Amino acid sequence: MDEKLRELVRDLLKKGEVDAVLSLKAFEGCVAPHLFTSEDEVSSLVSSPKYPVALIMPMLQSEYPDAKLGVVVRGCDERTFVELAKRGQVDLDKLVLIGLACTSEDVEECKCELPYPTKIDIGEKVEGVTNPEMEKIGEMGMEERLDYWAYQFSKCIKCYGCKNACPLCICESCILEEKDWVKTGDVPPEFPAFHLIRAYHTADRCVDCKECEKACPAHIPLTTLYGMIRKDMQELFGYRAGEDVKKKPPLVTVLEDSALEEA
């Protein structure tokens, strides 16, 4: 699969269809995001483990505003680009998305519902799965649920990894750092303020890329919580983040007439 991907990237660079491609490079035993500018270095390109390439792209586009950049995207990356574009963070017209379908192992690891981009260039489409944790929590009573989350969040060491790894946490100043909202200097941070503020702030943009959870040193099942909110967004407003670049996010929409009707 990686060899096919390399061929494709080489071809894009060779034909001059892109100036560079953002993907992953394997070297010295590790794998890191890398901007491939020449065909020669493409031999070290790999597709996993998944890194948040969409976290890096806004910086690259602002540094190289005229460049045509390629980027290897999984389903979640593509959805992230849609949400970033809605918020003016990336220019999709200057991007060439190279679609990569996740493998069944990837799906198993991420418990991903939608593990492929709209256009698949590399790999075979594998159907998604639902996060079994969501169902488990859905069956809990309110008291039990609160205890569950209180325990999970008691592990938090306030690293802000969830925020830092999130390609859609784009606010210039973060409310989580404001002491009027969350008391500063505490480990763990105040429950439930810190985590619920973050959950609501990402409610209409979270595309379930799992980067927050993968960046959590306490292994808090953040995407289970966010997944439940995503479900609400869909049920209440018929909104799925990352689906359609033209669809306005409900939390930033100004209503001229009446309130949004429940779907």
Added chain:
Amino acid sequence: MKYENVPTICPYCGCGCGIFLQVLDGKLVGVLPSKTHPINQGTLCIKGWNIHHFVNSPDRLKTPLMRKNGNLEPVSWEEALSFVADKLGKIKKESGPDSLAVLASAKCTNEENYVIQKFTRAVLGTNNVDHCARLCHASTVTGLVGSFGSGAMTNSVPEFLDADCILITGSNTLEQHPLIGSWLLDAKEKGTKFIVIDPREIPMVKFADMYLQFRPGSDVAWINGMMRIIIEEGLEDKEFIGERTEGYEELKKVVEKYTPDFVEKVSGISEDQLVQAAKMFASAEKGSIIYSMGITQHTTGTDNVQSIANLAMLTGNVGRRSTGVNPLRGQNNVQGACDVGGLPNVYPGYQVVTVEDNKKKFEEAWGVPLDDKVGLTIVEMLNAAFEGKVKGMFIVGENPMLSDPDINHVKESLQILDLLVVQDIFMTETAELADVILPAASYAEKDGTFTATDRRVQKLRKAIEPIGDARVDWEIICDIAKRMGADGFEFSSASEIMDELASVSPIYGGISFDRLGSNGGLLWPCPDAEHAGTEFLHSGRFTKGRGSFTAIDFIEANELPDDEYPFILSTGRMMFHYHTGTMTRRTPVLVTEVSTGFVEIHPDDAEKLSIADGEMVKVSSRRGEIEIPAQVTDKIRPGMIFIPFHFAECAANILTNPALDPKAKIPELKVCSAKVEKITV
């Protein structure tokens, strides 16, 4: 058009997390955790996530400075280095080599520390080289060398996951070693039992099966008490004791008098809790002990460490996976700085300077005669400076004006020196007193290796060019050495220095830059190029042969509370700041979290003194006084106060006691007596 991720190692604590520095067109723009790294696996703590901020701080030292007419003025490298070389040479000639002293740095690379100690020994001609390991784990090195033959963490970090029971004492692991804390949380969810024994109710207590709060300084008493219970219950590992250890009978005799009742009186740990904890630990198949400065920073530091070693051997918990005695090292490279000889009593690889064969070996390797006397330790150097015996000090990347006990005395001592050279990345409190300041490159601007707490040697990679005219530490030292007419400092790369280090230090014998890669490195001992490194020590045999039990009696701390100074003061660290704050206090997110120091005090004590939470109070000891906001919290014992030492404006170390452990020469930073007073306007 260039965007790349340079793999390197986080320069804060000893966890040794793998990070990528994001470099965009030659500028450092961010950090990403490495997802493949065996320790942090794609995660970081708040300090690690913000590790790039201070590198570009406008406060970086960008040019050499020299004191002229009392003021520090910018000068050329030529002027600064020729002055330093001349002056060092002059002091050596006039007052002898031992009138010079050098502080190496736990923040610098192995290669830099190797060069610094080689410079001290081979060019200055003295063993007066030490570094801040003296203040954190000196007693670990003396204690564990005595008990086991090796002073390092016995096991590796990932092994915690499979331990059956972990006893944590004097280590605030979740805050001070957050990514090791992450492994512990995973272990907890897998079923590992935790016993936390600490005077403060640290975050890890929430996840503990048992929490024992005790009076600071009573460690030997409760450990002896536990061992007495284990022996009485017949839970000791007889086979291990018989086959692998010596001195058991003496130990057994000494612990006899540490009845639970006696221990309760001395330590405050209830009889019932002590018995339960002793049984829980002793019945674990794989029992592991984690400790840190709560154990080491005492006048009885070596005793405390050897008591921990006794407990591990008594229960047969050494030399197997997921067991062991695991001192967590506080600095990114404090393990390495010790390994490569940044200590006054050993050459690289812990080869003792007083052994004639070792001296010969290094005289041959370095081509110069060497001194066979043990040199001065940090506090001894400062005392010698105060007495006029040490006349010149060269301090690399350390800030004793905030990190050492009794700062007023430190200041007086440094001011008396004829020459104080400070090599650093920022104008520290120590640099402000210097005659010459040499601007150094930061971790992001150089190649080298760091050795993490679990003996993990990992490669640091240059991501950007040094800021301003700053130069890499080893290059500066080599330049001075050459100016002083020395040979053996013609290195052209860090890799070349590692090759020389490997050739003289058997534990690093098989380590080279080519082998290290960028994904977890190699764990020493790694004696030859084919050796895969060592996950855990003392397998089958202790480094010294048989492990030695040490029969130790409890001794009180050097300074105990009295009517005038009724509180026990402990100092330590916190999640959001690091050591003397030079890096973290220049990092906006961390300053937002915590902007200054505080004194933790129990609500009962606060009420007696009519002190409210957040109120500025005066804290004093026999050494000095500070004003500091009170933090009223029931997470601390009544009669005890705690102050983090990161903050110059309310520096805990103005108060601390410089009394030393007689063997390790570590000062008693965890116990001194103090007074808290309301400030009346």
